[in-house]
Amino acid sequence: MADLSTVFTGIRFENPFLLASAPPTESESNITRAFDAGWGGVVTKTIGLHPVVNVRGPKTKFLRVDNAGPRISMSKRPDSTLLASWNWELISDKPLDWWIPRLERIRKAYPDKVLVASIMAGSGDDRELDNWQTLVRGVQDAGVQAIELNLSCPHMDRVDMGANVGKDPVLCSISTRVVKEVARVPVWVKLTPASADIVEEAEAVFRMGGDAISSSNTFPALPPLDPATLDFEINVDGYVSSGGLGGPAIFPQSLAKMAQLTQAFPDREFSGIGGISSFDQALSYFLLGCGTVQVATAAMLDHAIGPNVIRELIDGMTAFLGRNAHRGWTSLEDFRGLRHGNVVAQSGIGRPDSAGYHGGREDEGEGYAVAVEAR
Numbered sequence: 001m002a003d004l005s006t007v008f009t010g011i012r013f014e015n016p017f018l019l020a021s022a023p024p025t026e027s028e029s030n031i032t033r034a035f036d037a038g039w040g041g042v043v044t045k046t047i048g049l050h051p052v053v054n055v056r057g058p059k060t061k062f063l064r065v066d067n068a069g070p071r072i073s074m075s076k077r078p079d080s081t082l083l084a085s086w087n088w089e090l091i092s093d094k095p096l097d098w099w100i101p102r103l104e105r106i107r108k109a110y111p112d113k114v115l116v117a118s119i120m121a122g123s124g125d126d127r128e129l130d131n132w133q134t135l136v137r138g139v140q141d142a143g144v145q146a147i148e149l150n151l152s153c154p155h156m157d158r159v160d161m162g163a164n165v166g167k168d169p170v171l172c173s174i175s176t177r178v179v180k181e182v183a184r185v186p187v188w189v190k191l192t193p194a195s196a197d198i199v200e201e202a203e204a205v206f207r208m209g210g211d212a213i214s215s216s217n218t219f220p221a222l223p224p225l226d227p228a229t230l231d232f233e234i235n236v237d238g239y240v241s242s243g244g245l246g247g248p249a250i251f252p253q254s255l256a257k258m259a260q261l262t263q264a265f266p267d268r269e270f271s272g273i274g275g276i277s278s279f280d281q282a283l284s285y286f287l288l289g290c291g292t293v294q295v296a297t298a299a300m301l302d303h304a305i306g307p308n309v310i311r312e313l314i315d316g317m318t319a320f321l322g323r324n325a326h327r328g329w330t331s332l333e334d335f336r337g338l339r340h341g342n343v344v345a346q347s348g349i350g351r352p353d354s355a356g357y358h359g360g361r362e363d364e365g366e367g368y369a370v371a372v373e374a375r
Contacts, residue, residue: 169209218244251275279316
């Protein structure tokens with residue numbers, strides 16, 4: 001019998017599929033809808049103590065590429081395919097006092113589901129470090145089963161918040177340490193992919209007692225410029241700032257980050273994020289060693305919380321286990337990490353003998369175009 005349940009950081013999930021911290025998890029109604037739809041867990045929109053006011057205009061848009069041409073644009077049009085999401089939305093604009101009673105109600109209504117609180121504070125002084133502990137006490141007293149530290153938001157102007165912390169091993173270790181001092185539940189740390197070496201930040205987190213790493217958050221990016229107006233496709237009064245790119249476009253990049261992590265720390269726990277819309281993508285993260293995966297972009301485009309996405313993920317995993325029943329595989333643990341050792345340095349990839357070498361060009365199919373002599 002296929003068993004979709006899994007244990008991650010000591011918590012039992014009915015399935016390993018989570019709705020990630022993002023616009024879909026910013027309200028009580030969306031979180032309850034997500035649990036009703038079948039998600040094994042939900043990570044809340046990031047909760048902080050600083051007042052938050054978001055920019056005017058759209059917070060999230062989607063980039064599409066023409067099916068019959070090279071055009072990439074945020075304009076919604078037929079005969080195009082989703083390439084990525086782009087957002088410059090900050091953390092939740094609701095205060096901790098707004099969140100606490102809602103977290104309590106959700107936990108009471110869904111005792112068998114896993115509710116994870118994403119939180120963020122600064123790392124620049126003792127007051128900010130106290131803010132981390134205030135947030136931890138508030139959400140864990142409300143009943144959440146785990147806490148995810150947002151050290152990855154790419155939109156923060158402050159040098160001691162978000163991705164600016166996640167790119168600094170010292171700040172990562174400080175934030176993790178002060179949280180672990182008061183946390184009674186597992187602590188996950190969401191790291192930014194915009195790092196020179198994500199392994200260094202992960203090592204700092206684990207050294208200070210972090211229970212798991214979530215990776216990747218969105219990659220810093222700008223929206224396209226409109227060739228007709230010469231304005232950015234998303235702007236306020238003509239101005240734009242860097243936002244976060246997510247969705248299918250970052251899938252291979254996020255896998256590369258995860259491979260670095262699982263190879264460096266094969267005995268640690270990881271939650272994979274980036275470009276997941278079906279079980280095929282989730283499987284890639286599992287084969288690299290992840291114990292859970294998180295979804296955002298695909299869910300946003302599917303009734304905000306992804307009822308069809310989670311159905312496909314569950315059906316896909318059930319079918320996968322069925323196809324591999326002859327191997328004795330009945331759960332995620334039977335194949336998790338199966339391929340993390342197959343990612344090697346470039347020097348470790350085999351070279352052909354001289355007869356089989358064609359300068360990197362394929363004889364047939366895709367590859368470099370065949371050179372044509374000029375007339």
